[in-house]
Amino acid sequence: MRARLKHAAMFAYGRCRALRPEKLRFRGAFASFDEAMAHVRPGMLAGYDHDSVTSVSRELMQQVPLWDYPILYWLKRLAPEISRVVDAGGHIGVKYRGFAPYLDLDRLEWIVYDLPALVKAGREQVRPQDRTLSFVERIEDAPAGDVLLASGLLPYLNEPFVDLVRRLRAPPRHILLNKVVTRDGPTVVTLENFGMAEVPYQIRSAEEIPAALKTLGYGIIDSWTIDSLAHRIETHPHLGRAVYRGYAARLL
Structure with missing residues:
Protein backbone atom coordinates (compact mmCIF):
# COMPACT_ATOMS: atom_id res chain seq x y z
CA MET A 1 0.00 0.00 0.00
CA ARG A 2 2.79 2.43 0.90
CA ALA A 3 4.51 1.85 -2.44
CA ARG A 4 1.25 2.48 -4.33
CA LEU A 5 0.62 5.69 -2.42
CA LYS A 6 4.16 6.88 -3.14
CA HIS A 7 3.73 6.07 -6.84
CA ALA A 8 0.42 7.96 -6.95
CA ALA A 9 1.92 10.98 -5.19
CA MET A 10 4.86 11.10 -7.60
CA PHE A 11 2.51 10.75 -10.56
CA ALA A 12 0.40 13.67 -9.31
CA TYR A 13 3.53 15.75 -8.72
CA GLY A 14 4.64 15.08 -12.30
CA ARG A 15 1.27 16.18 -13.66
CA CYS A 16 1.62 19.47 -11.77
CA ARG A 17 5.15 20.01 -13.06
CA ALA A 18 3.94 19.44 -16.63
CA LEU A 19 1.84 22.60 -16.40
CA ARG A 20 5.03 24.72 -16.71
CA PRO A 21 7.06 22.93 -19.41
CA GLU A 22 9.24 25.97 -20.09
CA LYS A 23 10.67 25.63 -16.56
CA LEU A 24 11.70 21.99 -16.96
CA ARG A 25 14.91 20.46 -18.27
CA PHE A 26 13.22 17.14 -19.08
CA ARG A 27 9.56 16.50 -19.82
CA GLY A 28 7.49 13.71 -21.27
CA ALA A 29 8.03 9.98 -21.66
CA PHE A 30 7.74 8.56 -25.16
CA ALA A 31 8.31 5.23 -26.86
CA SER A 32 10.54 6.54 -29.67
CA PHE A 33 12.50 9.51 -31.02
CA ASP A 34 9.81 10.14 -33.63
CA GLU A 35 7.07 10.27 -31.00
CA ALA A 36 9.15 12.66 -28.88
CA MET A 37 9.81 14.91 -31.90
CA ALA A 38 6.09 15.03 -32.60
CA HIS A 39 5.55 16.48 -29.11
CA VAL A 40 8.03 19.37 -29.32
CA ARG A 41 6.24 22.53 -28.19
CA PRO A 42 5.04 24.94 -30.90
CA GLY A 43 7.56 27.66 -31.62
CA MET A 44 10.53 25.55 -30.46
CA LEU A 45 13.19 24.12 -32.74
CA ALA A 46 13.00 20.34 -32.90
CA GLY A 47 16.21 18.37 -32.44
CA TYR A 48 19.91 19.20 -32.29
CA ASP A 49 20.74 19.88 -35.95
CA HIS A 50 20.34 23.68 -35.98
CA ASP A 51 22.99 26.40 -36.14
CA SER A 52 21.60 28.21 -33.09
CA VAL A 53 21.81 25.05 -30.96
CA THR A 54 25.53 24.51 -31.55
CA SER A 55 26.48 27.17 -28.99
CA VAL A 56 24.42 25.65 -26.13
CA SER A 57 26.78 24.78 -23.21
CA ARG A 58 29.78 24.97 -25.57
CA GLU A 59 32.16 26.47 -23.02
CA LEU A 60 30.99 24.07 -20.31
CA MET A 61 31.55 21.05 -22.58
CA GLN A 62 35.16 22.13 -23.25
CA GLN A 63 35.96 21.85 -19.54
CA VAL A 64 37.02 18.58 -17.88
CA PRO A 65 34.53 17.75 -15.12
CA LEU A 66 35.10 14.84 -12.74
CA TRP A 67 33.01 12.47 -14.86
CA ASP A 68 35.42 12.88 -17.78
CA TYR A 69 38.39 11.52 -15.85
CA PRO A 70 37.68 7.81 -16.49
CA ILE A 71 37.78 8.55 -20.24
CA LEU A 72 40.94 10.61 -19.86
CA TYR A 73 42.50 7.81 -17.79
CA TRP A 74 41.83 5.24 -20.49
CA LEU A 75 43.04 7.48 -23.31
CA LYS A 76 46.30 8.08 -21.44
CA ARG A 77 46.67 4.37 -20.64
CA LEU A 78 46.04 3.39 -24.26
CA GLY A 90 32.11 15.05 -30.57
CA HIS A 91 30.26 18.34 -31.11
CA ILE A 92 32.75 21.01 -32.31
CA GLY A 93 35.72 19.07 -30.91
CA VAL A 94 35.00 19.86 -27.27
CA LYS A 95 36.84 16.82 -25.86
CA TYR A 96 39.79 17.41 -28.16
CA ARG A 97 40.14 20.90 -26.73
CA GLY A 98 39.31 19.92 -23.16
CA PHE A 99 41.80 17.05 -23.11
CA ALA A 100 44.58 19.01 -24.87
CA PRO A 101 46.51 19.80 -21.64
CA TYR A 102 46.63 16.09 -20.73
CA LEU A 103 47.24 14.24 -24.02
CA ASP A 104 49.89 14.46 -26.72
CA LEU A 105 47.42 15.39 -29.44
CA ASP A 106 50.14 16.08 -32.00
CA ARG A 107 50.55 12.32 -32.37
CA LEU A 108 46.87 11.43 -32.01
CA GLU A 109 44.63 11.99 -35.02
CA TRP A 110 41.17 13.00 -33.80
CA ILE A 111 38.15 12.74 -36.12
CA VAL A 112 34.84 14.16 -34.92
CA TYR A 113 31.62 12.74 -36.32
CA ASP A 114 28.46 14.72 -35.69
CA LEU A 115 25.40 16.35 -37.24
CA PRO A 116 25.91 18.75 -40.16
CA ALA A 117 25.26 21.91 -38.11
CA LEU A 118 27.84 20.90 -35.53
CA VAL A 119 30.39 19.81 -38.14
CA LYS A 120 29.98 23.17 -39.87
CA ALA A 121 30.49 25.05 -36.59
CA GLY A 122 33.47 22.86 -35.69
CA ARG A 123 35.23 23.47 -38.99
CA GLU A 124 34.65 27.20 -38.67
CA GLN A 125 36.24 27.24 -35.23
CA VAL A 126 39.34 25.17 -35.92
CA ARG A 127 42.37 26.95 -34.42
CA PRO A 128 45.98 26.83 -35.66
CA GLN A 129 46.88 24.52 -32.77
CA ASP A 130 44.16 22.02 -33.75
CA ARG A 131 46.54 20.34 -36.17
CA THR A 132 45.20 16.81 -35.77
CA LEU A 133 41.49 17.64 -35.53
CA SER A 134 39.08 17.00 -38.42
CA PHE A 135 35.35 16.49 -38.94
CA VAL A 136 33.00 14.19 -40.88
CA GLU A 137 29.23 14.24 -41.31
CA ARG A 138 29.06 10.49 -42.03
CA ILE A 139 30.83 8.05 -39.75
CA GLU A 140 31.52 5.90 -42.83
CA ASP A 141 33.82 8.70 -44.06
CA ALA A 142 36.06 8.51 -40.99
CA PRO A 143 39.25 6.48 -41.47
CA ALA A 144 39.54 3.33 -39.38
CA GLY A 145 40.30 4.26 -35.79
CA ASP A 146 41.93 2.55 -32.84
CA VAL A 147 39.35 4.00 -30.42
CA LEU A 148 35.69 4.82 -30.82
CA LEU A 149 34.86 7.50 -28.27
CA ALA A 150 31.22 8.37 -27.56
CA SER A 151 31.01 10.75 -24.63
CA GLY A 152 27.47 12.01 -24.14
CA LEU A 153 26.31 10.79 -27.57
CA LEU A 154 24.04 7.91 -26.66
CA PRO A 155 21.11 9.90 -25.22
CA TYR A 156 20.85 11.70 -28.58
CA LEU A 157 21.62 8.77 -30.89
CA ASN A 158 18.65 7.94 -33.11
CA GLU A 159 19.82 4.48 -34.17
CA PRO A 160 20.88 1.30 -32.39
CA PHE A 161 24.43 1.56 -31.07
CA VAL A 162 25.24 -1.72 -32.83
CA ASP A 163 24.33 -0.16 -36.19
CA LEU A 164 26.51 2.89 -35.54
CA VAL A 165 29.57 0.74 -34.83
CA ARG A 166 28.92 -1.45 -37.85
CA ARG A 167 28.96 1.62 -40.09
CA LEU A 168 32.61 2.22 -39.22
CA ARG A 169 35.16 1.19 -41.85
CA ALA A 170 36.65 -1.32 -39.43
CA PRO A 171 35.94 -2.34 -35.83
CA PRO A 172 38.08 -0.25 -33.46
CA ARG A 173 40.17 -2.14 -30.94
CA HIS A 174 38.70 -0.08 -28.11
CA ILE A 175 35.35 1.56 -27.35
CA LEU A 176 35.03 4.23 -24.66
CA LEU A 177 31.52 5.32 -23.69
CA ASN A 178 30.53 7.96 -21.18
CA LYS A 179 27.29 9.55 -19.94
CA VAL A 180 25.18 6.61 -21.10
CA VAL A 181 21.82 7.39 -19.47
CA THR A 182 20.08 4.30 -18.12
CA ARG A 183 17.14 3.19 -16.04
CA ASP A 184 15.73 0.05 -14.50
CA GLY A 185 13.03 -0.89 -16.96
CA PRO A 186 12.32 -0.39 -20.66
CA THR A 187 13.99 2.37 -22.66
CA VAL A 188 12.20 5.73 -22.53
CA VAL A 189 12.68 8.84 -24.67
CA THR A 190 12.07 12.21 -23.04
CA LEU A 191 12.53 15.78 -24.32
CA GLU A 192 15.42 17.94 -23.14
CA ASN A 193 14.85 21.69 -23.04
CA PHE A 194 17.69 23.65 -24.68
CA GLY A 195 15.96 27.00 -24.31
CA MET A 196 15.30 27.59 -28.01
CA ALA A 197 14.92 23.90 -28.87
CA GLU A 198 13.65 20.61 -27.50
CA VAL A 199 15.74 17.54 -28.21
CA PRO A 200 14.80 13.85 -27.85
CA TYR A 201 16.84 12.31 -25.03
CA GLN A 202 17.04 8.54 -24.65
CA ILE A 203 17.14 6.88 -21.25
CA ARG A 204 18.10 3.31 -22.06
CA SER A 205 17.42 0.06 -20.33
CA ALA A 206 20.46 -0.66 -18.14
CA GLU A 207 21.07 -3.95 -19.96
CA GLU A 208 21.05 -2.50 -23.48
CA ILE A 209 24.63 -1.29 -23.94
CA PRO A 210 26.39 -4.24 -22.26
CA ALA A 211 24.33 -6.52 -24.52
CA ALA A 212 25.20 -4.43 -27.59
CA LEU A 213 28.92 -4.56 -26.80
CA LYS A 214 28.72 -8.34 -26.41
CA THR A 215 26.90 -8.62 -29.75
CA LEU A 216 29.66 -6.59 -31.39
CA GLY A 217 32.37 -8.85 -29.94
CA TYR A 218 33.66 -6.56 -27.20
CA GLY A 219 34.40 -7.34 -23.58
CA ILE A 220 33.83 -4.70 -20.92
CA ILE A 221 37.08 -4.11 -19.02
CA ASP A 222 35.92 -1.17 -16.90
CA SER A 223 32.65 0.52 -15.98
CA TRP A 224 31.53 3.34 -13.71
CA THR A 225 28.52 5.38 -12.66
CA ILE A 226 28.25 9.17 -12.39
CA ASP A 227 26.10 9.65 -9.34
CA SER A 228 26.21 13.45 -9.47
CA LEU A 229 24.26 13.50 -12.76
CA ALA A 230 21.41 11.21 -11.65
CA HIS A 231 17.94 12.73 -12.04
CA ARG A 232 14.29 11.97 -12.74
CA ILE A 233 12.09 13.15 -15.60
CA GLU A 234 10.29 16.03 -13.89
CA THR A 235 6.92 15.18 -15.45
CA HIS A 236 7.31 11.44 -14.83
CA PRO A 237 9.21 10.99 -11.54
CA HIS A 238 7.43 7.68 -10.93
CA LEU A 239 9.55 6.15 -13.73
CA GLY A 240 12.56 6.22 -11.43
CA ARG A 241 16.03 7.73 -11.46
CA ALA A 242 18.14 8.03 -14.57
CA VAL A 243 21.62 6.66 -13.85
CA TYR A 244 24.61 7.81 -15.92
CA ARG A 245 27.16 5.12 -16.75
CA GLY A 246 30.45 4.73 -18.58
CA TYR A 247 32.23 1.76 -20.16
CA ALA A 248 35.64 0.84 -21.49
CA ALA A 249 35.51 -2.16 -23.82
CA ARG A 250 38.10 -4.07 -25.85
CA LEU A 251 37.62 -6.14 -29.01
CA LEU A 252 37.91 -9.82 -28.11
Whole structure:
Protein backbone atom coordinates (compact mmCIF):
# COMPACT_ATOMS: atom_id res chain seq x y z
CA MET A 1 0.00 0.00 0.00
CA ARG A 2 2.79 2.43 0.90
CA ALA A 3 4.51 1.85 -2.44
CA ARG A 4 1.25 2.48 -4.33
CA LEU A 5 0.62 5.69 -2.42
CA LYS A 6 4.16 6.88 -3.14
CA HIS A 7 3.73 6.07 -6.84
CA ALA A 8 0.42 7.96 -6.95
CA ALA A 9 1.92 10.98 -5.19
CA MET A 10 4.86 11.10 -7.60
CA PHE A 11 2.51 10.75 -10.56
CA ALA A 12 0.40 13.67 -9.31
CA TYR A 13 3.53 15.75 -8.72
CA GLY A 14 4.64 15.08 -12.30
CA ARG A 15 1.27 16.18 -13.66
CA CYS A 16 1.62 19.47 -11.77
CA ARG A 17 5.15 20.01 -13.06
CA ALA A 18 3.94 19.44 -16.63
CA LEU A 19 1.84 22.60 -16.40
CA ARG A 20 5.03 24.72 -16.71
CA PRO A 21 7.06 22.93 -19.41
CA GLU A 22 9.24 25.97 -20.09
CA LYS A 23 10.67 25.63 -16.56
CA LEU A 24 11.70 21.99 -16.96
CA ARG A 25 14.91 20.46 -18.27
CA PHE A 26 13.22 17.14 -19.08
CA ARG A 27 9.56 16.50 -19.82
CA GLY A 28 7.49 13.71 -21.27
CA ALA A 29 8.03 9.98 -21.66
CA PHE A 30 7.74 8.56 -25.16
CA ALA A 31 8.31 5.23 -26.86
CA SER A 32 10.54 6.54 -29.67
CA PHE A 33 12.50 9.51 -31.02
CA ASP A 34 9.81 10.14 -33.63
CA GLU A 35 7.07 10.27 -31.00
CA ALA A 36 9.15 12.66 -28.88
CA MET A 37 9.81 14.91 -31.90
CA ALA A 38 6.09 15.03 -32.60
CA HIS A 39 5.55 16.48 -29.11
CA VAL A 40 8.03 19.37 -29.32
CA ARG A 41 6.24 22.53 -28.19
CA PRO A 42 5.04 24.94 -30.90
CA GLY A 43 7.56 27.66 -31.62
CA MET A 44 10.53 25.55 -30.46
CA LEU A 45 13.19 24.12 -32.74
CA ALA A 46 13.00 20.34 -32.90
CA GLY A 47 16.21 18.37 -32.44
CA TYR A 48 19.91 19.20 -32.29
CA ASP A 49 20.74 19.88 -35.95
CA HIS A 50 20.34 23.68 -35.98
CA ASP A 51 22.99 26.40 -36.14
CA SER A 52 21.60 28.21 -33.09
CA VAL A 53 21.81 25.05 -30.96
CA THR A 54 25.53 24.51 -31.55
CA SER A 55 26.48 27.17 -28.99
CA VAL A 56 24.42 25.65 -26.13
CA SER A 57 26.78 24.78 -23.21
CA ARG A 58 29.78 24.97 -25.57
CA GLU A 59 32.16 26.47 -23.02
CA LEU A 60 30.99 24.07 -20.31
CA MET A 61 31.55 21.05 -22.58
CA GLN A 62 35.16 22.13 -23.25
CA GLN A 63 35.96 21.85 -19.54
CA VAL A 64 37.02 18.58 -17.88
CA PRO A 65 34.53 17.75 -15.12
CA LEU A 66 35.10 14.84 -12.74
CA TRP A 67 33.01 12.47 -14.86
CA ASP A 68 35.42 12.88 -17.78
CA TYR A 69 38.39 11.52 -15.85
CA PRO A 70 37.68 7.81 -16.49
CA ILE A 71 37.78 8.55 -20.24
CA LEU A 72 40.94 10.61 -19.86
CA TYR A 73 42.50 7.81 -17.79
CA TRP A 74 41.83 5.24 -20.49
CA LEU A 75 43.04 7.48 -23.31
CA LYS A 76 46.30 8.08 -21.44
CA ARG A 77 46.67 4.37 -20.64
CA LEU A 78 46.04 3.39 -24.26
CA ALA A 79 48.21 6.19 -25.69
CA PRO A 80 51.26 4.00 -26.52
CA GLU A 81 49.17 1.73 -28.76
CA ILE A 82 46.75 4.13 -30.46
CA SER A 83 47.14 6.78 -33.13
CA ARG A 84 43.55 7.65 -34.15
CA VAL A 85 40.34 8.39 -32.24
CA VAL A 86 36.92 8.56 -33.86
CA ASP A 87 34.92 10.86 -31.60
CA ALA A 88 31.26 10.10 -32.33
CA GLY A 89 29.02 12.92 -31.20
CA GLY A 90 32.11 15.05 -30.57
CA HIS A 91 30.26 18.34 -31.11
CA ILE A 92 32.75 21.01 -32.31
CA GLY A 93 35.72 19.07 -30.91
CA VAL A 94 35.00 19.86 -27.27
CA LYS A 95 36.84 16.82 -25.86
CA TYR A 96 39.79 17.41 -28.16
CA ARG A 97 40.14 20.90 -26.73
CA GLY A 98 39.31 19.92 -23.16
CA PHE A 99 41.80 17.05 -23.11
CA ALA A 100 44.58 19.01 -24.87
CA PRO A 101 46.51 19.80 -21.64
CA TYR A 102 46.63 16.09 -20.73
CA LEU A 103 47.24 14.24 -24.02
CA ASP A 104 49.89 14.46 -26.72
CA LEU A 105 47.42 15.39 -29.44
CA ASP A 106 50.14 16.08 -32.00
CA ARG A 107 50.55 12.32 -32.37
CA LEU A 108 46.87 11.43 -32.01
CA GLU A 109 44.63 11.99 -35.02
CA TRP A 110 41.17 13.00 -33.80
CA ILE A 111 38.15 12.74 -36.12
CA VAL A 112 34.84 14.16 -34.92
CA TYR A 113 31.62 12.74 -36.32
CA ASP A 114 28.46 14.72 -35.69
CA LEU A 115 25.40 16.35 -37.24
CA PRO A 116 25.91 18.75 -40.16
CA ALA A 117 25.26 21.91 -38.11
CA LEU A 118 27.84 20.90 -35.53
CA VAL A 119 30.39 19.81 -38.14
CA LYS A 120 29.98 23.17 -39.87
CA ALA A 121 30.49 25.05 -36.59
CA GLY A 122 33.47 22.86 -35.69
CA ARG A 123 35.23 23.47 -38.99
CA GLU A 124 34.65 27.20 -38.67
CA GLN A 125 36.24 27.24 -35.23
CA VAL A 126 39.34 25.17 -35.92
CA ARG A 127 42.37 26.95 -34.42
CA PRO A 128 45.98 26.83 -35.66
CA GLN A 129 46.88 24.52 -32.77
CA ASP A 130 44.16 22.02 -33.75
CA ARG A 131 46.54 20.34 -36.17
CA THR A 132 45.20 16.81 -35.77
CA LEU A 133 41.49 17.64 -35.53
CA SER A 134 39.08 17.00 -38.42
CA PHE A 135 35.35 16.49 -38.94
CA VAL A 136 33.00 14.19 -40.88
CA GLU A 137 29.23 14.24 -41.31
CA ARG A 138 29.06 10.49 -42.03
CA ILE A 139 30.83 8.05 -39.75
CA GLU A 140 31.52 5.90 -42.83
CA ASP A 141 33.82 8.70 -44.06
CA ALA A 142 36.06 8.51 -40.99
CA PRO A 143 39.25 6.48 -41.47
CA ALA A 144 39.54 3.33 -39.38
CA GLY A 145 40.30 4.26 -35.79
CA ASP A 146 41.93 2.55 -32.84
CA VAL A 147 39.35 4.00 -30.42
CA LEU A 148 35.69 4.82 -30.82
CA LEU A 149 34.86 7.50 -28.27
CA ALA A 150 31.22 8.37 -27.56
CA SER A 151 31.01 10.75 -24.63
CA GLY A 152 27.47 12.01 -24.14
CA LEU A 153 26.31 10.79 -27.57
CA LEU A 154 24.04 7.91 -26.66
CA PRO A 155 21.11 9.90 -25.22
CA TYR A 156 20.85 11.70 -28.58
CA LEU A 157 21.62 8.77 -30.89
CA ASN A 158 18.65 7.94 -33.11
CA GLU A 159 19.82 4.48 -34.17
CA PRO A 160 20.88 1.30 -32.39
CA PHE A 161 24.43 1.56 -31.07
CA VAL A 162 25.24 -1.72 -32.83
CA ASP A 163 24.33 -0.16 -36.19
CA LEU A 164 26.51 2.89 -35.54
CA VAL A 165 29.57 0.74 -34.83
CA ARG A 166 28.92 -1.45 -37.85
CA ARG A 167 28.96 1.62 -40.09
CA LEU A 168 32.61 2.22 -39.22
CA ARG A 169 35.16 1.19 -41.85
CA ALA A 170 36.65 -1.32 -39.43
CA PRO A 171 35.94 -2.34 -35.83
CA PRO A 172 38.08 -0.25 -33.46
CA ARG A 173 40.17 -2.14 -30.94
CA HIS A 174 38.70 -0.08 -28.11
CA ILE A 175 35.35 1.56 -27.35
CA LEU A 176 35.03 4.23 -24.66
CA LEU A 177 31.52 5.32 -23.69
CA ASN A 178 30.53 7.96 -21.18
CA LYS A 179 27.29 9.55 -19.94
CA VAL A 180 25.18 6.61 -21.10
CA VAL A 181 21.82 7.39 -19.47
CA THR A 182 20.08 4.30 -18.12
CA ARG A 183 17.14 3.19 -16.04
CA ASP A 184 15.73 0.05 -14.50
CA GLY A 185 13.03 -0.89 -16.96
CA PRO A 186 12.32 -0.39 -20.66
CA THR A 187 13.99 2.37 -22.66
CA VAL A 188 12.20 5.73 -22.53
CA VAL A 189 12.68 8.84 -24.67
CA THR A 190 12.07 12.21 -23.04
CA LEU A 191 12.53 15.78 -24.32
CA GLU A 192 15.42 17.94 -23.14
CA ASN A 193 14.85 21.69 -23.04
CA PHE A 194 17.69 23.65 -24.68
CA GLY A 195 15.96 27.00 -24.31
CA MET A 196 15.30 27.59 -28.01
CA ALA A 197 14.92 23.90 -28.87
CA GLU A 198 13.65 20.61 -27.50
CA VAL A 199 15.74 17.54 -28.21
CA PRO A 200 14.80 13.85 -27.85
CA TYR A 201 16.84 12.31 -25.03
CA GLN A 202 17.04 8.54 -24.65
CA ILE A 203 17.14 6.88 -21.25
CA ARG A 204 18.10 3.31 -22.06
CA SER A 205 17.42 0.06 -20.33
CA ALA A 206 20.46 -0.66 -18.14
CA GLU A 207 21.07 -3.95 -19.96
CA GLU A 208 21.05 -2.50 -23.48
CA ILE A 209 24.63 -1.29 -23.94
CA PRO A 210 26.39 -4.24 -22.26
CA ALA A 211 24.33 -6.52 -24.52
CA ALA A 212 25.20 -4.43 -27.59
CA LEU A 213 28.92 -4.56 -26.80
CA LYS A 214 28.72 -8.34 -26.41
CA THR A 215 26.90 -8.62 -29.75
CA LEU A 216 29.66 -6.59 -31.39
CA GLY A 217 32.37 -8.85 -29.94
CA TYR A 218 33.66 -6.56 -27.20
CA GLY A 219 34.40 -7.34 -23.58
CA ILE A 220 33.83 -4.70 -20.92
CA ILE A 221 37.08 -4.11 -19.02
CA ASP A 222 35.92 -1.17 -16.90
CA SER A 223 32.65 0.52 -15.98
CA TRP A 224 31.53 3.34 -13.71
CA THR A 225 28.52 5.38 -12.66
CA ILE A 226 28.25 9.17 -12.39
CA ASP A 227 26.10 9.65 -9.34
CA SER A 228 26.21 13.45 -9.47
CA LEU A 229 24.26 13.50 -12.76
CA ALA A 230 21.41 11.21 -11.65
CA HIS A 231 17.94 12.73 -12.04
CA ARG A 232 14.29 11.97 -12.74
CA ILE A 233 12.09 13.15 -15.60
CA GLU A 234 10.29 16.03 -13.89
CA THR A 235 6.92 15.18 -15.45
CA HIS A 236 7.31 11.44 -14.83
CA PRO A 237 9.21 10.99 -11.54
CA HIS A 238 7.43 7.68 -10.93
CA LEU A 239 9.55 6.15 -13.73
CA GLY A 240 12.56 6.22 -11.43
CA ARG A 241 16.03 7.73 -11.46
CA ALA A 242 18.14 8.03 -14.57
CA VAL A 243 21.62 6.66 -13.85
CA TYR A 244 24.61 7.81 -15.92
CA ARG A 245 27.16 5.12 -16.75
CA GLY A 246 30.45 4.73 -18.58
CA TYR A 247 32.23 1.76 -20.16
CA ALA A 248 35.64 0.84 -21.49
CA ALA A 249 35.51 -2.16 -23.82
CA ARG A 250 38.10 -4.07 -25.85
CA LEU A 251 37.62 -6.14 -29.01
CA LEU A 252 37.91 -9.82 -28.11
